[in-house]
Amino acid sequence: MTSRLNPYISFSGDAKQAMEFYQEVFGGGLAVNTYDAFGAEAPPGYADRIMHAMLETASGFTLMGADSPPGAEHRPGNNISVSLSGDDAAELRGYWDKLSDGGTVSVPLEKQMWGDVFGMCTDRFGITWMVNISGQHG
Secondary structure (H helix, E strand, C coil): CCCCCCCEEEECCCHHHHHHHHHHHHCCEEEEEECHHHCCCCCCCCCCCEEEEEEECCCCCEEEEEECCCCCCCCCCCCCEEEEEECCHHHHHHHHHHHHCCCEEEEEEEECCCCCEEEEEECCCCCEEEEEECCCCC
């Protein structure tokens, strides 16, 4: 296996719902493992929580996530965002439409001063997404 770099997102009890949502957006195969699935006794209240989830798509995207482990403070904030970029306008606009639905758009998906179409939104799980479509006009 080659080395890869991908986002890993921590959630506060809703990792399963969030990762299923991202699978609806991007397609692909989703592997979800609960704390209970690993055979060890799960910490109290964690049996059904997600220890590790990985979404791999036909486009080559990999997104990982989990519920914050016991004793770890979940601190959502603006210190992570996920960037989607390329020149397939239809594909990227489709992702944008799904990610922004029920979320908050901070920068509308439109032509920017550098010439590309760009937008930024925060989805309904509090994750910030940037979408950049290169070589587009409007």
